[in-house]
Amino acid sequence: MGGEDEDGHRHVMRVRTGPGQVRHVVCDTCGHRRRVRAFAHDRAREHLTTEHGAGGFRKEYSGLPWLLGLAALVVFLVLMAGYRR
Ligand SMILES: [Zn+2]
Numbered sequence: 001m002g003g004e005d006e007d008g009h010r011h012v013m014r015v016r017t018g019p020g021q022v023r024h025v026v027c028d029t030c031g032h033r034r035r036v037r038a039f040a041h042d043r044a045r046e047h048l049t050t051e052h053g054a055g056g057f058r059k060e061y062s063g064l065p066w067l068l069g070l071a072a073l074v075v076f077l078v079l080m081a082g083y084r085r
Contacts, residue, residue: 003045003054011054013044027051 002012012028025044026033029052036043048054 003048003052009052009054011048011052013048015040015044 002010009029014026014028016024016026018024021037023036023040024033025036025040025047027044027047032047032051034043034047
């Protein structure tokens with residue numbers, strides 16, 4: 001999980017999974033450490049965005065259009081499942 005701030009500095013957060021599904025997100029830049037149960041990547045993104053102003057996540061997901069297509073497909077499937085009830 002990484003992102004770049006407006007100055008082009010790169011910030012990286014790592015997700016560490018310990019015993020009992022305990023996860024920590026650790027920030028390489030400031031040493032921020034946070035315990036999370038779920039949505040570790042969301043937490044990491046939140047920290048990068050709020051603390052470092054880093055938002056270049058699209059570089060991590062070069063296939064953004066593909067992701068949007070996948071999201072649309074998921075929505076479509078959910079809607080279809082709903083109609084069957
Ligand atoms: Zn940080």
